[in-house]
Amino acid sequence: MKRFFLNYDLFLSGFITFIGLAGLVYFQFGMRPGPTGPFIFPKLSCFIIFIFGVLIMIDTLGAKHADTDPEVNILSVVLFGILSILYVLFFSRIGVITATFLFLVFSFSILSPKGVASLKSSIAYSAFLTFLLWIIFVKIFNIILPQYLLF
Amino acid sequence: MDAIFSLDFMLTVVQEAFRLEIIIFAALGVFTGVTVGAIPGISGDIAIALLLPFVYNLHPVPALGLLLGIYKGNMFGGAISAITFGVPGTGGAVVTVEDGYPAKKNGYPKKAMLTALYSSVTGDIISTVILVFLALPLAMIALKFGPREYFSLYVFAILIISFLLQGGMKKGLVTAAIGLLIGCIGLDPITGATRLTFGFSLLRGGMPLIPLLIGVFAISEVMTQFIKTWHRNRSISIKGLSELSSKQSEENSYDPSKDIMSFKVYLSTLKATITGSAIGTFIGALPGAGSSLAAFVSYGMAKRFSSCPEQFGKGSLEGVAAPEAGNSATVGSSMIPLITFGIPGSATAALIGAAFMLMGMQPGPMMMQDNMPIMYTFFVVILYASIMNWGISYFLIPFYAKIAMIKPRFIYPSVFILAILGTYASRNSIIDIWLLLVAGLLGTLLKKAKYPLGPLVLAYIIGPGAERSLRQALLIGRGEWGSLLKSPIAIGFYAVTVVVIILITKVSFKKS
Amino acid sequence: MRMNKKFLILFNVIFLLVFVSISSFATQYPEEKAIRIISPTGAGGSNDIVSRLVTSSAQQIVGQRMDAVAMPGAGGQEAINFVMNESHDGYTFLITDYGNLVAAALREKFGYDFSEWKPIVQITEYIPTIFVKEDSPIKDANDWITKAKAEPNKFSIAHGTNLCPPHVGLILIEKAADIQNSWVPTSGGSEALAFVLGGHVDIASSIPTTIASSVDAGLVRALGLTSAERSKFLPDTPTFKELGYNVVSTSWLMIFAYKDVPEDRIEFMENKLLEALNTKGAQAMAKKLNIELSLQGREESQKIYSRTIEDLTSLFADLGMLKK
Numbered sequence: 001m002k003r004f005f006l007n008y009d010l011f012l013s014g015f016i017t018f019i020g021l022a023g024l025v026y027f028q029f030g031m032r033p034g035p036t037g038p039f040i041f042p043k044l045s046c047f048i049i050f051i052f053g054v055l056i057m058i059d060t061l062g063a064k065h066a067d068t069d070p071e072v073n074i075l076s077v078v079l080f081g082i083l084s085i086l087y088v089l090f091f092s093r094i095g096v097i098t099a100t101f102l103f104l105v106f107s108f109s110i111l112s113p114k115g116v117a118s119l120k121s122s123i124a125y126s127a128f129l130t131f132l133l134w135i136i137f138v139k140i141f142n143i144i145l146p147q148y149l150l151f
Numbered sequence: 152m153d154a155i156f157s158l159d160f161m162l163t164v165v166q167e168a169f170r171l172e173i174i175i176f177a178a179l180g181v182f183t184g185v186t187v188g189a190i191p192g193i194s195g196d197i198a199i200a201l202l203l204p205f206v207y208n209l210h211p212v213p214a215l216g217l218l219l220g221i222y223k224g225n226m227f228g229g230a231i232s233a234i235t236f237g238v239p240g241t242g243g244a245v246v247t248v249e250d251g252y253p254a255k256k257n258g259y260p261k262k263a264m265l266t267a268l269y270s271s272v273t274g275d276i277i278s279t280v281i282l283v284f285l286a287l288p289l290a291m292i293a294l295k296f297g298p299r300e301y302f303s304l305y306v307f308a309i310l311i312i313s314f315l316l317q318g319g320m321k322k323g324l325v326t327a328a329i330g331l332l333i334g335c336i337g338l339d340p341i342t343g344a345t346r347l348t349f350g351f352s353l354l355r356g357g358m359p360l361i362p363l364l365i366g367v368f369a370i371s372e373v374m375t376q377f378i379k380t381w382h383r384n385r386s387i388s389i390k391g392l393s394e395l396s397s398k399q400s401e402e403n404s405y406d407p408s409k410d411i412m413s414f415k416v417y418l419s420t421l422k423a424t425i426t427g428s429a430i431g432t433f434i435g436a437l438p439g440a441g442s443s444l445a446a447f448v449s450y451g452m453a454k455r456f457s458s459c460p461e462q463f464g465k466g467s468l469e470g471v472a473a474p475e476a477g478n479s480a481t482v483g484s485s486m487i488p489l490i491t492f493g494i495p496g497s498a499t500a501a502l503i504g505a506a507f508m509l510m511g512m513q514p515g516p517m518m519m520q521d522n523m524p525i526m527y528t529f530f531v532v533i534l535y536a537s538i539m540n541w542g543i544s545y546f547l548i549p550f551y552a553k554i555a556m557i558k559p560r561f562i563y564p565s566v567f568i569l570a571i572l573g574t575y576a577s578r579n580s581i582i583d584i585w586l587l588l589v590a591g592l593l594g595t596l597l598k599k600a601k602y603p604l605g606p607l608v609l610a611y612i613i614g615p616g617a618e619r620s621l622r623q624a625l626l627i628g629r630g631e632w633g634s635l636l637k638s639p640i641a642i643g644f645y646a647v648t649v650v651v652i653i654l655i656t657k658v659s660f661k662k663s
Numbered sequence: 664m665r666m667n668k669k670f671l672i673l674f675n676v677i678f679l680l681v682f683v684s685i686s687s688f689a690t691q692y693p694e695e696k697a698i699r700i701i702s703p704t705g706a707g708g709s710n711d712i713v714s715r716l717v718t719s720s721a722q723q724i725v726g727q728r729m730d731a732v733a734m735p736g737a738g739g740q741e742a743i744n745f746v747m748n749e750s751h752d753g754y755t756f757l758i759t760d761y762g763n764l765v766a767a768a769l770r771e772k773f774g775y776d777f778s779e780w781k782p783i784v785q786i787t788e789y790i791p792t793i794f795v796k797e798d799s800p801i802k803d804a805n806d807w808i809t810k811a812k813a814e815p816n817k818f819s820i821a822h823g824t825n826l827c828p829p830h831v832g833l834i835l836i837e838k839a840a841d842i843q844n845s846w847v848p849t850s851g852g853s854e855a856l857a858f859v860l861g862g863h864v865d866i867a868s869s870i871p872t873t874i875a876s877s878v879d880a881g882l883v884r885a886l887g888l889t890s891a892e893r894s895k896f897l898p899d900t901p902t903f904k905e906l907g908y909n910v911v912s913t914s915w916l917m918i919f920a921y922k923d924v925p926e927d928r929i930e931f932m933e934n935k936l937l938e939a940l941n942t943k944g945a946q947a948m949a950k951k952l953n954i955e956l957s958l959q960g961r962e963e964s965q966k967i968y969s970r971t972i973e974d975l976t977s978l979f980a981d982l983g984m985l986k987k
Contacts, residue, residue: 295861299863340850341848492856501706
C-alpha cells in the first residue's frame with residue numbers, strides 16, 4: 001500500500017481507473033438509453049479510461065522504476081497553487097492591477113538569487129510590466145477588469 | 152469567362168489591389184494578427200469581432216484585406232507564444248508546442264520561429280492558390296463529407312495522435328478519453344439537454360477552450376519551471392554570490408551564433424511543410440473541421456513519414472513545420488465553402504462572411520458572379536497578404552526570440568499573469584480563471600506521470616463534432632451501426648487508420 | 664490676506680461641486696454612455712447581422728453610440744444573464760429570437776420569469792422553410808407529404824439545433840399533415856444546407872436568409888414556408904397555409920428590456936428604433952443583407968411574445984418536453 005502511494009504513476013493510474021469506473025456506474029443509471037442518446041460519448045470515454053487505466057496499472061506494477069518526470073515536484077506545485085489562489089482572491093479585494101503588481105514584485109524577488117536585495121529592481125520591472133499589461137488589456141482591447149480599491 | 156482573362160480586366164484588378172490604402176490596411180491587419188496571436192488567451196477572433204463595426208464604413212477590399220491580414224497573422228502568431236512560452240497562442244498552435252518549446256529550451260528559438268514562419272507562409276500560399284484556381288472542385292469534394300465521413304476523419308485523427316505522441320499509446324488514449332469526457336460538459340449537441348454541468352449555469356456552454364488550453368499547457372509548465380527556478384536560485388543564494396556568475400551564465404546560455412536559420416534547414420523541413428500544406432488545405436475546406444485538427448493530423452503524418460521520427464517531441468524542426476503549415480493552410484481553404492456555397496469553413500470565416508454581408512456581398516453560389524471585380528481584387532490581396540505576413544513577421548521574430556531568452560526569473564511569473572489576464576479577457580469571467588487553475592493542476596498531475604497532453608486537447612476540441620457526427624450518422628441510418636460503413640470515403644479513412652496503427656505498433660514492438 | 668486665500672479656495676471648491684452636480688443633472692438619456700445590444704448568438708450569425716443593422720442604422724437617430732455585442736457563451740444564457748445583471752438604466756438591451764429566451768426556459772429552470780422581459784420592438788421574422796436539392800425526386804410539398812404518409816420515417820430531415828425555430832416549424836407541419844420523418848439536428852442552417860447539397864439527407868428546414876442564394880443559383884428548391892404570406896426573397900414558394908395545412912409558425916427577432924428599465928426610456932428607444940429602421944438607408948441595407956423587415960412596436964410585440972409563450976408551452980407539453 002505504501003508503495004502504491006509512493007509510486008506516483010501507479011497512484012495516478014489507479015485514480016484514473018477509479019474515475020472511469022465511477023463514470024461508467026454513473027452513466028449506466030443516466031437517462032435516455034440507446035445509441036443516439038446523450039450519454040453514448042460520456043460512457044465511451046469512461047470505458048476507455050477504465051480499460052486503459054487498468055492496463056497502465058498492470059504495466060506500472062510490473063515496472064522496475066517509476067516512469068515519472070522528476071522535474072515536477074508535487075509539493076512545490078501545491079504551494080504554487082496556493083499562491084495562485086491567493087492572487088486571484090485578491091482581485092476582488094484590491095483590484096486586478098494592484099494584485100498583479102504585488103504578485104510580480106513577490107515572484108521576481110523570491111526567484112532572484114539575491115532575494116530581498118533585488119527588491120528595487122523587482123519593483124521597477126513589476127511596475128513596467130503591470131503598466132504594459134494595463135495598456136494592452138484595458139486601453140487597447142477595452143477589457144473591463146474588476147476595479148476596486150486602487151485601479 | 153473571356154472577360155476574366157482579358158488584359159483590361161486583369162490590369163484593373165491589379166491596379167485596384169495595389170492601392171496604397173489597401174496595402175496599409177493589409178499590413179496593419181497582419182501586424183495586429185501576429186501580435187494578438189502571440190498573446191496567450193487573446194485570439195484573432197476578438198480582434199476581428201471588434202473591428203466589424205468599422206468594416207461597414209470602409210470600402211470592401213481594404214476592409215477584407217484588414218480582416219484577412221489578422222486571420223493570417225494570427226495563425227502564425229500562435230506559434231510565437233507556443234515556442235517562446237510553451238503556451239499555444241491559438242488553438243491551431245497546440246501541437247506546435249510539442250517541438251517548438253523544446254527547440255527553445257535547446258537554445259534555438261529563432262530557428263524554430265523562422266521555420267514556423269516559412270512553413271506557415273508556404274502553407275498559406277498553397278491554400279490561397281488553390282482557393283483562387285480550384286475553389287469549386289474542392290468545394291464539391293468537401294460537400295461529399297457528411298456525418299459518416301466526418302466521424303471517420305475524427306476517429307482517424309484521435310487514434311493517430313494518441314499513438315504517435317510521446318508517452319505511448321495507452322497513456323495517449325487515456326488522455327484522449329479524458330479530453331472527450333471534458334468535451335461532453337455542457338449541452339448535448341443533438342437533444343440540447345445539459346450534461347455534467349453539476350448545476351453551474353456557466354458550464355452550460357461547455358468547458359471553455361481558453362482556460363483548458365492555457366491551463367493544461369501554460370499553467371502546468373509555469374508551475375513546474377517556477378518551482379525549479381526558485382529551488383535553483385535558492386541554492387545559489389545559500390551558497391553565496393560567488394557562484395552567481397556561473398549560474399547566471401548557465402541560465403543565459405543562449406548562443407545566437409548557433410541559432411541561425413538557413414535555406415538548407417528550410418529544405419530539410421520541406422517534406423513536412425508540404426505534407427502539412429496539403430492536409431491543411433483539405434481539412435480547411437471541410438466546414439467545422441478546424442485548424443487544430445489540421446495541425447494535429449499534419450504533425451502525425453509528418454512524423455509517420457519522417458526519416459527521424461524519434462526526434463519528434465524533442466525539438467525537431469519538422470515537428471514545428473508540419474503543424475504550422477497545416478494550420479495556416481486552413482486560412483485560404485476555409486474561405487472555399489463560404490465563397491462557393493455560403494457555408495463558413497470556420498468560426499473566423501463566419502466573421503469574414505458577416506463582413507461580406509455588411510458590405511452588401513452575399514456569400515454563396517452567386518457571389519463570384521455578382522461581384523467579380525471585387526472578388527478577384529480580393530484574391531490578389533489575399534496572395535500578397537501572405538507575402539506581407541512573411542515580411543512583417545520576419546522583422547518581428549528577432550524581437551520575440553530575445554523575449555524567449557529572457558531570464559526565467561522574469562519570464563515565468565509574466566507568462567502566468569498573461570495567462571490569467573488573457574483567460575479573463577476572453578469572457579470577462581472569474582469562473583474561467585478558476586477553471587484555468589484546475590486545468591493547470593490536471594495538466595501538472597498528468598505531466599508528472601508522462602501522460603501526453605496533446606491528445607487531451609485534440610479530443611476536447613473535436614469531441615463534440617465527433618459525437619454530433621456519430622449520432623447524426625446513426626439517425627440518418629435509422630440506428631444501424633452498419634450504416635457508418637456505407638460510405639467509401641469513411642471506409643477509406645478507417646482502412647488508413649488501421650494500416651497506420653499496425654505500422655506504428657510494428658515499429659515500436661521492434662524497438663522494445 | 665490669509666482670510667482672502669481661504670475664501671478663494673472655498674469658493675472654488677463650492678463652484679466645482681455645483682458645476683459637477685449641474686453637469687450630472689444636465690445629462691439627458693441617452694447621453695451618459697454607449698448603448699449596447701447584446702445577442703446570445705455568435706458573431707457572424709443571423710442574429711448578429713440583424714443586430715449590426717440596428718446599431719448602424721439607429722445610432723445617429725438615437726443620438727448615442729450603439730454597440731452590437733455577441734455573447735454566445737453558455738448556450739445563449741450568458742447574454743441573457745448579462746442583461747439581467749447589468750444596471751437597468753436603459754443602456755443594455757437583449758436582441759433574440761424565441762429559441763434562447765423562451766424555448767430553452769420552458770425546458771430548464773433559469774433565473775427569470777417570462778414576464779420580466781419587455782419587448783420593445785420586433786425587427787424581423789424568421790420563417791421556417793422546407794427545401795430539397797434541385798434534383799431531388801420530391802417534386803413539391805404535397806408530393807413530400809403523400810410519400811411520407813405512405814412510408815413513415817422514410818425521409819431524413821436536417822434542421823438547426825434542437826427546437827430552434829426551423830425545427831419547431833417542421834414539428835408543426837408534421838402534426839398538421841400527420842406525417843413522421845427522421846429528424847437530424849445540426850449545428851445550424853449552414854450545416855443543414857451542406858447536408859442537403861451533399862445528398863446526406865433528403866430534406867432540410869432552415870430560413871430564407873440561409874438558402875436564398877442557393878435557391879437563386881438553382882442548387883436547391885424550396886417546397887414551402889410556414890408563414891402567413893409568401894416571403895419577398897422566395898416569391899415563388901407557397902406557404903403551407905396556401906397548400907391547405909393550418910400551419911403558421913414564424914420566429915420573431917425582438918429587442919427586449921429587462922424589468923425596471925424606466926418606462927420613458929423604453930418609449931424613447933421604441934420611437935427611435937422604429938424611426939431609424941423605417942429610413943430608406945436602413946431598408947436598403949436590410950435588402951442587401953437579405954433581411955425582410957417586419958417592424959412592430961411595443962404593444963403588438965408584447966401580444967406576439969405572449970402568444971409565442973402560450974403556443975410553445977402547449978407544444979412542449981404535447982411533446983413531453985416541459986421542465987419538471
